[in-house]
Amino acid sequence: MNYKRFFAIASIAFLGAHSAAGEGLVVIVHSEMHEPLSSQDIARIFLGKSSQFPTGEKVEPLNIDPADPNYTIFARKVLRKSPSQLRAYWARQVFTGRGTPPKSRKTDEELLRLVATGKQYLTYVDAEKTSETVRVVLEVETEAEVEVEEELKIEIEVDVKT
Amino acid sequence: MNLNRHIGSFRRVFAAFCACSIFYPTIASAELDWQGNGFGTFGGGVLNDDSINTQGAFRHNSFEESFAFDIDTRLGYQASLSLNDKFSITAQLVVRAIDDFEPNLEWGYLTFHSDHGFLVNVGRQRRPSYAYSDYLDVGYAYPWIRPPLEVYSRDLSFFSEVDAISVHYQRPFDEWTGSVQVYYGGTTDNAAEIAGDRTETNTRDDAGLFLGLENDHINLRLGYQVLPNVDLGDVEFTNILIRFLDNAGYSDIAQDLVPSSLYIEYYNFAIGVDKGDWLFNAEYTQTDYSRSLAADELSWYAMGGRRLGPFTLHYTYADRERVNNEKFTGPIRADAESGPGSAALQGVAALVETALVLSSLEQHSHTLGIRYDFDKAYSLKVEYQWVYDDRDNLSNQLFSFAIDFVF
Numbered sequence: 001m002n003y004k005r006f007f008a009i010a011s012i013a014f015l016g017a018h019s020a021a022g023e024g025l026v027v028i029v030h031s032e033m034h035e036p037l038s039s040q041d042i043a044r045i046f047l048g049k050s051s052q053f054p055t056g057e058k059v060e061p062l063n064i065d066p067a068d069p070n071y072t073i074f075a076r077k078v079l080r081k082s083p084s085q086l087r088a089y090w091a092r093q094v095f096t097g098r099g100t101p102p103k104s105r106k107t108d109e110e111l112l113r114l115v116a117t118g119k120q121y122l123t124y125v126d127a128e129k130t131s132e133t134v135r136v137v138l139e140v141e142t143e144a145e146v147e148v149e150e151e152l153k154i155e156i157e158v159d160v161k162t
Numbered sequence: 163m164n165l166n167r168h169i170g171s172f173r174r175v176f177a178a179f180c181a182c183s184i185f186y187p188t189i190a191s192a193e194l195d196w197q198g199n200g201f202g203t204f205g206g207g208v209l210n211d212d213s214i215n216t217q218g219a220f221r222h223n224s225f226e227e228s229f230a231f232d233i234d235t236r237l238g239y240q241a242s243l244s245l246n247d248k249f250s251i252t253a254q255l256v257v258r259a260i261d262d263f264e265p266n267l268e269w270g271y272l273t274f275h276s277d278h279g280f281l282v283n284v285g286r287q288r289r290p291s292y293a294y295s296d297y298l299d300v301g302y303a304y305p306w307i308r309p310p311l312e313v314y315s316r317d318l319s320f321f322s323e324v325d326a327i328s329v330h331y332q333r334p335f336d337e338w339t340g341s342v343q344v345y346y347g348g349t350t351d352n353a354a355e356i357a358g359d360r361t362e363t364n365t366r367d368d369a370g371l372f373l374g375l376e377n378d379h380i381n382l383r384l385g386y387q388v389l390p391n392v393d394l395g396d397v398e399f400t401n402i403l404i405r406f407l408d409n410a411g412y413s414d415i416a417q418d419l420v421p422s423s424l425y426i427e428y429y430n431f432a433i434g435v436d437k438g439d440w441l442f443n444a445e446y447t448q449t450d451y452s453r454s455l456a457a458d459e460l461s462w463y464a465m466g467g468r469r470l471g472p473f474t475l476h477y478t479y480a481d482r483e484r485v486n487n488e489k490f491t492g493p494i495r496a497d498a499e500s501g502p503g504s505a506a507l508q509g510v511a512a513l514v515e516t517a518l519v520l521s522s523l524e525q526h527s528h529t530l531g532i533r534y535d536f537d538k539a540y541s542l543k544v545e546y547q548w549v550y551d552d553r554d555n556l557s558n559q560l561f562s563f564a565i566d567f568v569f
Contacts, residue, residue: 040336040337044334049334049339052277080378082438085438087538088303088304091303092297092300092303094240095201095238095254095299096296097252097273097281097283097287098281100197100242
């Protein structure tokens with residue numbers, strides 16, 4: 001049946017985005033920033049709802065390039081939005097003049113370098129790439145296997161119905 | 163109002179400034195930080211039968227019995243220039259197929275960003291009247307091809323943009339973020355078509371207050387707007403009616419009909435729930451006209467949707483009605499039925515009844531749609547809509563599709 005194949009292809013395309021995920025990612029700040037940051041604080045900052053750390057200092061969040069799988073994992077796990085929900089969210093914010101998305105960098109190395117140079121930066125990198133020059137404020141399990149299962153479940157559900 | 167005049171000329175000056183920035187990006191980026199974002203829609207639609215637009219007294223939409231691509235197709239670009247840490251200028255240009263792609267500088271405003279969650283905008287802006295009003299042109303940002311026309315129709319042109327000063331404040335507490343937005347301003351010489359007459363509308367001392375509360379999944383909104391001095395310009399039909407009423411001895415009613423002093427209030431409540439797998443959106447709006455033939459209007463819609471991978475399936479029910487101002491018919495009708503000189507009044511009563519019937523409306527619609535998100539920033543939408551004109555007993559179906567994108 002055409003629908004089955006179509007859905008299978010759509011689901012596989014989705015799986016492709018997750019299959020290259022690493023062991024986990026960590027949200028990091030400059031090593032001298034000692035204040036705690038909750039997942040909620042981080043989400044608020046990355047969604048432009050707050051331009052300051054909870055302590056009141058200015059914060060500049062940075063994303064990895066949207067093509068990197070960590071971007072999607074961070075969006076789902078910490079921001080609790082799917083990539084399309086996030087795009088619609090930023091389209092709304094940008095075109096109503098309420099804010100712009102955080103800037104991004106192409107590699108984890110660039111992000112690590114930047115964080116070490118300034119206390120305002122907040123970003124996330126692969127857990128295994130972290131070093132003593134930065135401080136980890138949140139650990140995010142990638143659970144890549146669980147993500148894959150979710151996509152397959154959708155495919156199976158649809159097959160059964162058709 | 164002095165403020166409006168100053169805002170008007172300010173708008174022209176910095177519109178020119180922005181145009182220069184757009185055409186000379188190398189100069190702009192060397193000294194200042196600018197950012198550009200665009201959006202667009204390519205879409206078409208067709209009615210199975212246009213009687214709902216041609217036979218009834220009310221034109222529901224601009225679609226016809228042959229496929230039309232110019233109603234929804236549009237392209238927009240927004241450029242934002244950061245002057246320094248605190249100030250930026252934003253301008254948005256939109257070209258619409260329906261206007262033969264004539265560029266229209268929709269917005270142009272200066273923004274002051276404070277460190278404490280405040281944002282002040284001065285200049286031409288979209289009135290944030292309803293939930294989707296301020297990003298109505300960005301199809302990509304919402305599930306439908308167009309938000310329900312029962313609430314979002316553009317039949318009142320003085321309504322969309324305003325030259326104003328607006329303040330936006332947001333504050334997080336726990337998992338919620340609360341926001342307040344207020345604005346004060348007006349519009350000048352907005353071309354409009356009312357009762358078949360081309361006219362120029364003006365408003366002044368417009369004000370609005372909007373409250374929002376949102377968390378990860380839920381979005382609540384409450385809005386109030388008052389346009390206390392709406393000048394509809396010269397509307398021939400109303401002038402004739404006023405003369406008739408004056409001659410028949412109803413000068414006090416005639417006084418209220420003068421089109422240069424409408425007082426309009428808008429109320430709005432909206433709720434949005436997005437749980438990833440499923441979503442729900444509903445909105446209720448009420449428009450009260452205090453001194454006018456125009457009837458008070460109530461409209462609302464409720465939408466439920468389900469996400470399956472990149473697909474979103476949704477169903478919407480929408481309803482709209484205009485309730486006549488009884489104070490116009492009441493005394494005239496009573497006198498025409500039984501008072502002295504009632505025969506002469508029959509004519510006046512009939513004219514008033516006609517005017518009131520023309521300004522009344524009752525309709526509802528059902529819409530079924532699918533949105534498919536493909537590629538990084540594109541979506542394809544297909545919708546089928548059943549529209550019912552309950553006053554004139556007409557119905558028809560509208561099929562439309564659209565491709566929305568952002569860049």
